[in-house]
Amino acid sequence: MLFGRPGEALRVEVERAISEFRAGRPVLLRDRGELGLVLSAELADGELVQRLDRLAGGSGHLVLTPARLRRLGAKGRSEPGVFALPALDLDRVACLAFRLDSRMDAPIAPASALDSAALELARLSLVLPAALVVPVSAEAVAGETLVAAEIAAVNAYRAEQAASLTIVGRAPVPLEGAPETEFVVFRGGEGLRDQVAIIVGKPDLAAPVPVRLHSACLTGDLFGSLKCDCGDQLRETVQWMAENEGGILLYLDQEGRGNGISNKMRAYKLQSQGWDTYEADEVLGFDLDQRHFDFAATMLKQLGVSRVIALTNNPQKIGAIAAAGLEVAASQRVLGRPNAHNVRYLASKRDRAGHLIDMDALMARAAPKD
Template sequence: MPHRQDTPPSPQSSQTNANPCSSLSVQRAVFELRSGRMVIVGTKSGDQALILAAENVTEDNLKALRCLSEGPVHVALTGRRAKALELIDEDLGPAFRVVLNSHCTANTIHQYADPLLGTPAPSSHVEEVPSRGYEQAAIGLTKIAHLLPTALVSKLNTSGANDAKTLAKEHNLLTVQAEDVFQSEHCVSQTLQRVSEAPVPLQDAENARVIAYRPLDGGLEHLAIVIGDPTKAGKPALIRIHSQCFTGDLLGSLRCDCGDQLRGAIQAIAKDGGGVLLYLAQEGRGIGLVNKLRAYVLQDQGADTIEANEKLGFDADERIYLPAAFMLNDLGLKQVRLLTNNPTKVQALSEANIEVVDRVTHAFPSNQHNETYLQTKKIKAGHLL
């Protein structure tokens, strides 16, 4: 994953070690891309490039990008997406570029990004991009923005940083550094702050309160649902890390088991005498609700849940668990019993210095709509079902 390459820093690191200004520039860049505007990405080597989110390219902003850059325009896409398009034989690298001709239209660019729109004409100009460059940063920004992970990129033909600054000022363009993009989610996880909490009696746990955590850059909030007193049980607290699922949690979708897992966890924690359910804003295994709906269409066309994410250009699972570790530290829970079938969650907490003394199985009966989904999680994702 282009924006998640480094080993995450420990969530116990002081908040003052993180740079909220850097993560704020990333959030601003995300807003610009979601709005269909260009952003300038700079690298350590001094290279500068104009980027657009591929799914938001129009004929107008494509023309504007070509006029400002005066250089070749190419599509930057993940290895997963390049393989899905049969541009490469194997997923050998994290990101690739496809050089576009001067007559390429917005519709063709959309096809590079979205598998539901057909396949673009084959290209022989496909190259793996340099590590930690502006192409990888562009893809990272689209992922953070919950857009399709494909970007339109053009290197600026400027003689120095001052020229790029002039261009940014004259055309009101935001500039963001590639390294800030790569470190953004790790940085954000270290700057979570409690912003609100209140008692919220639940149907299966009347003695519950909800604590909201927000990062300093103003990004999405994560929630800790504290049931009873987790510290007075005389044993490590029972906890569940639950990723937000609008369709399963709220609508009762039968395509997944998320709703059952959410309500079952609350019941289990209440029965145990107390614990915490961490509700992370990571819809669709980290790809966002819109992309999850796109993945559902691909699943209806024959892909499984993992293949669908990869056809869109994502990894099978884009989630990170540093926010969960940070919240557990804030709540004073250094040892936990974890309700999960996912070994990755156990590993992630252990790497963040949270001791998982026991993994508690958390499985529910399947139905005709989610049988294949659950089997895929077991066979391909290693879930212990």
């Protein structure tokens, strides 16, 4: 390889594949001798689909996640599956993949490794997790200007991004109530995005360091949305660290529990119609939580942290930190403020995802003081 580092070619293929998939263009996935053209079901264009249909010869299919299949009526489904598409009918695709009141209209076939990689490509691209797949031969696509990627490289991409995190900038950024604060920017972690560590004060790295893994929430963190408690948790954590000998907040680009801002807004629309936060995500094809925290542990290790006090209500974050080789010396709850708009959301996190939320304590916090 003339340009680039040794072994980087496969990663470059995946990054190009993410860009193509997110733009609504087909990507050629390879699994040994098997080839398949994959296309985002959300972004499928009628004229393009007609051309794919001619290639498919009746062999095309729609790949859906376990969550969406459960919503269609496949109770207890834990593996992705496919619906055969004798013709690439976009109305049928939309009905199975996206419509609220849809039910299964045909048997579900098992997903192949290539099918599952198509769903992973959709997740990496932050589009809805549903993909059209057309098996093809090398002869059928010869001469086409297609971006191609190995499915093994697609499946390994997240872990490789976590392992290749690098610090690309750091500077003091005084904050209101926390004037001694430094921002450290890392490149990588999730796709082609940057991650930020906010070091508040001068935490003692020889002792357990108070740490919060905070997933970005545009609506709550920046605009003060009443639908969640994210903004409260962010600002109160920084304030607590400033008043208690420092700590580190990792601000992770994982909007909407890893689903992306567009899908988060789709979920919010469903919530306005009566679904709870997790039901809304399931309708869209997402499981309880799409986030990964292995790269957060890599960030902490690069900052010299080996032991943490986890500031979180989420047992998944505590487990992820420990699984990545850091010692969790203790954990501490982070309370937001309940209100009429977020109390159902908070109860759902407690009941559906096991978050350690004491609703009585929250309501007492919100009660007017005498």
